[in-house]
Amino acid sequence: MSKRTATRSQAAEGAVGPRQPCPCGSGKRYKNCHGTARGAGDVIVTRPFEGLAAEGDLVALREFVPSATAKLPLRDGADVTVASVLPMAAAAVKRSDEEAFVGLQVQTRSGDLSRDLARAVEWVREAEAGESLPVVGPDTPQPDATRLQDLIDPDAELDVELHEDFSWWLPEGTEPTGEIKLSLERANAAIMPTARLSTARSAYWVDTGEKAHLRWVRPEPEEKLLAACARLSARGELALDDDSRFAGSFRAHGVLVPVWDLDRDKHPREWDEPAAALGERLTEALQSLESTPLDATERRSRDGLRGRQVTLR
Structure with a gap:
């Protein structure tokens, strides 16, 4: 690879496309926000609350x-x-x-x-x-x-x-x-009716009218969290219980937010115990990645999870 090509590749890595949402969180396309000449001088902090327990x-x-x-x-x-x-x-x-x-x-x-x-x-x-x-x-x-x-x-x-x-x-x-x-x-x-789970930090039950969801803001780096979720998915352990399913995830301010579809007939408090158990499985999976890399099945699972982006309504 030539020096010019390498430089171009490095510049493109992590770049924001003009039609993508602006990382500042405004909801506008990048080309209409910080991608303009007016906003280009302002450094975008993609993870603004990093380092805070909150x-x-x-x-x-x-x-x-x-x-x-x-x-x-x-x-x-x-x-x-x-x-x-x-x-x-x-x-x-x-x-x-x-x-x-x-x-x-x-x-x-x-x-x-x-x-x-x-x-x-x-x-x-x-x-x-x-x-x-x-x-x-x-x-x-x-x-x-x-x-x-x-x-x-x-x-x-x-x-x-x-x-x-x-x-x-x-x-x-x-x-x-x-x-x-x-x-x-x-x-x-x-x-929309919303409840904060008592057994999992930053995990919220939300009833959108058609479905109920668990939206769980996680602090881990995206690739590491996806790998842990892939490990659980390959084992059939990524759902909270038989009345739930992993729907996908979305990115917000530098962190990943996994989302699960839930049974609307269950009270929000009924998800406290399953969420606590899932949290323990995620912790175990995250720790296991330090010594055991993903196998072929888990890598395929990770690729599938990476493509499942959800849209909030």
């Missing part, structure tokens, strides 16, 4: 949990709550009762969601009651390199509280009006 839950609240809140474990003890989504998809809100919130399901203006969230935290701490920050942008205070990893305890997990609706947007006893009322009604109408 990474899995932050990704879940950002990607698919409809209505949830959790106190951020800020190092200085300040009282700020992270939320899945805020009124009008705002980046931050300080309610009239002085409660401070930052949102995860927001429009992104940079390639580093962790930095944007840190800016929103700093903004809301100084905001006046009743103020909101529609989006983190170039004019938002703290335009430095501060990231969420600099502000919170990296070893602290999130104590996620799931809500059946979005009434927590407003202080207790407050009646919504105007745009907030309309936004609240639309959000409540679109909510």
Whole structure:
């Protein structure tokens, strides 16, 4: 291989195609987001919450949990709550009762969601009651390199509280009006029943109306996790039980999220024990990879799993 060809191959490795989703999480195609001349100078951080024990839950609240809140474990003890989504998809809100919130399901203006969230935290701490920050942008205070990893305890997990609706947007006893009322009604109408499993970190049961799913945000490197899943699949041990099946996986913010189809007639709590058992099998399979590589059957299984990408609805 010539030097020129090798250089071209190295440049292409890991590159994002113009029609692929932008790694920043905006939902736009790369060519219309950070692939433009305007956004090309912004470094994209593909795994923004790396190094945090709360990474899995932050990704879940950002990607698919409809209505949830959790106190951020800020190092200085300040009282700020992270939320899945805020009124009008705002980046931050300080309610009239002085409660401070930052949102995860927001429009992104940079390639580093962790930095944007840190800016929103700093903004809301100084905001006046009743103020909101529609989006983190170039004019938002703290335009430095501060990231969420600099502000919170990296070893602290999130104590996620799931809500059946979005009434927590407003202080207790407050009646919504105007745009907030309309936004609240639309959000409540679109909510999907969701439960967080107690036996598996960052694992969520979700009822989409047609099916129930388990969506489990995993911290392991993608190829290693796929290999472990392939080992279990080759043994017929990748399902939670006879009333479930592995559906596929999707990538989100640098981590892989395996998905299982579940029996809708079962209560979410009935999946706690099967998920715990599956977690133990995955741990064993991950450990076994250190000494025993995949055999031919397991490699074929891995290739099949790699091609099973799912779309959230």
